[in-house]
Amino acid sequence: MKKILIVLLLCLVLAGCQKTELMESNTESSGVDPSIFKCPDCNVILITIDSLRVDHVGTYGYKYNTTPNLDKWAENSLVFENAYSPAPHTIPAFQAIMTGKPVSNDNRDEIIAFYEKTTFLGKLMQEKGYLTAAITDHGGLGGESPNGSFSATPIKGFEIFKSYAPESSSRKLTEESINWLRSNKNEKFFLWVHYFGPHYPYIAVPEYAHMFGFSNNSCGRIYNGMGNNEMNAIRASLTAQELNCIISLYDARIYNADKNVGLLLDEIKNLNLTNNSMIIIFADHGDEFNEKGRLFHGDSVYNSLLHVPLIVRNPYQALPSRIDGNIATQNFFDIISNIDSENIEFENEIFSRKYPFYRTDKYYDFSGDFVGKYSIISGDYKFVYEPGYNVEELFNIKKDPAEANNIYFSPERSKLKEKLVAWIKDKKAESSKPSENAIKEQKETEERMKSLGYLN
Numbered sequence: 001m002k003k004i005l006i007v008l009l010l011c012l013v014l015a016g017c018q019k020t021e022l023m024e025s026n027t028e029s030s031g032v033d034p035s036i037f038k039c040p041d042c043n044v045i046l047i048t049i050d051s052l053r054v055d056h057v058g059t060y061g062y063k064y065n066t067t068p069n070l071d072k073w074a075e076n077s078l079v080f081e082n083a084y085s086p087a088p089h090t091i092p093a094f095q096a097i098m099t100g101k102p103v104s105n106d107n108r109d110e111i112i113a114f115y116e117k118t119t120f121l122g123k124l125m126q127e128k129g130y131l132t133a134a135i136t137d138h139g140g141l142g143g144e145s146p147n148g149s150f151s152a153t154p155i156k157g158f159e160i161f162k163s164y165a166p167e168s169s170s171r172k173l174t175e176e177s178i179n180w181l182r183s184n185k186n187e188k189f190f191l192w193v194h195y196f197g198p199h200y201p202y203i204a205v206p207e208y209a210h211m212f213g214f215s216n217n218s219c220g221r222i223y224n225g226m227g228n229n230e231m232n233a234i235r236a237s238l239t240a241q242e243l244n245c246i247i248s249l250y251d252a253r254i255y256n257a258d259k260n261v262g263l264l265l266d267e268i269k270n271l272n273l274t275n276n277s278m279i280i281i282f283a284d285h286g287d288e289f290n291e292k293g294r295l296f297h298g299d300s301v302y303n304s305l306l307h308v309p310l311i312v313r314n315p316y317q318a319l320p321s322r323i324d325g326n327i328a329t330q331n332f333f334d335i336i337s338n339i340d341s342e343n344i345e346f347e348n349e350i351f352s353r354k355y356p357f358y359r360t361d362k363y364y365d366f367s368g369d370f371v372g373k374y375s376i377i378s379g380d381y382k383f384v385y386e387p388g389y390n391v392e393e394l395f396n397i398k399k400d401p402a403e404a405n406n407i408y409f410s411p412e413r414s415k416l417k418e419k420l421v422a423w424i425k426d427k428k429a430e431s432s433k434p435s436e437n438a439i440k441e442q443k444e445t446e447e448r449m450k451s452l453g454y455l456n
């Protein structure tokens with residue numbers, strides 16, 4: 001940051017600086033100062049919104065007014081420009097955030113056995129004396145038991161867990177979260193509210209459906225409520241107009257999620273919880289709109305999926321600020337579990353990976369492809385590695401945020417590949433078998449995911 005300021009000052013003096021000169025490339029990891037998250041005696045309110053792309057949020061520059069409430073909230077918050085998810089889909093992303101342990105191999109049984117032995121964030125906070133609750137309308141994060149119905153569910157460890165079926169308005173989730181806060185505002189608590197939000201299928205509530213360009217008359221084959229499988233079936237032949245119609249329905253769903261988050265934030269203010277709570281808002285991942293030949297999420301490690309909005313309100317950080325350094329949402333395991341401590345620490349380099357979770361096949365993903373897609377972000381660079389397809393790509397994501405220009409021959413590639421391969425080896429889940437109970441829980445979860453339309 002200092003370097004950029006100096007260049008800016010020089011530019012003012014010389015009055016002729018080109019934009020490219022401002023965008024000096026940084027080969028070293030540029031991170032965030034962990035001390036900005038220090039918050040002694042604070043409650044923690046974590047609000048996550050599923051599938052919300054960073055570039056569809058107003059405060060990050062989106063052209064439409066999709067998020068008026070988040071934008072207003074961001075005016076008095078820490079807004080992180082470069083936050084990244086550890087995974088391109090919900091359960092692996094939250095597993096990493098709720099355990100601090102992103103295992104990277106493709107053997108489902110080993111992963112389940114590994115997480116069975118892990119202490120989840122909810123449990124850790126319980127042990128520190130917090131009342132813990134998780135409320136969601138995702139529907140696939142676990143059953144109605146205190147520990148979820150899934151040995152590796154991110155919900156595991158929360159004392160109170162409420163799960164509602166997804167509904168397009170999300171009102172039930174908001175009402176329940178508000179009621180919970182009213183009843184427990186005097187406790188020391190950790191509350192996680194997860195909105196299904198703009199997650200597919202893009203069924204927009206009728207009053208918002210037309211706000212961002214969708215129209216029954218001009219959207220060709222696209223209609224409000226069309227399933228994601230149906231959209232995927234015509235993906236390759238979508239016209240530009242049809243693709244815009246899909247995006248406009250997605251935007252309408254974002255608008256609804258923002259409305260709900262706004263109601264929740266208003267109540268947090270009314271209850272004076274902003275004075276003694278750290279309030280963290282981020283998305284688990286984004287969605288793809290055919291930029292790399294895919295729709296929706298789960299099957300790549302490109303930034304349409306990994307780059308996410310992150311907005312934090314910390315009562316100990318008085319001034320609003322835009323923060324440039326790279327940060328992984330996975331770091332919130334360390335941040336939340338050490339919120340009282342002088343020594344919050346985390347890595348500046350960001351590792352992400354996708355792997356199959358729901359299928360019974362050990363080594364194949366949803367589409368039957370050989371799995372293993374990984375990335376590392378360090379400084380301005382990102383290396384994408386898909387060993388099953390011989391894909392190795394290097395991008396300067398500050399100069400090329402669309403990841404359109406593979407600078408494969410740049411010397412940074414071998415350095416980042418070496419670090420990423422070492423990370424993959426280091427994070428391999430130990431080879432062990434899950435317990436009978438874990439297998440039973442996993443089967444129940446797979447049935448749940450099927451009922452939600454995730455699995456065939």
Ligand SMILES: [Zn+2]
Pocket residue numbers: 050051089090091199284285
């Ligand atoms: Zn998700």
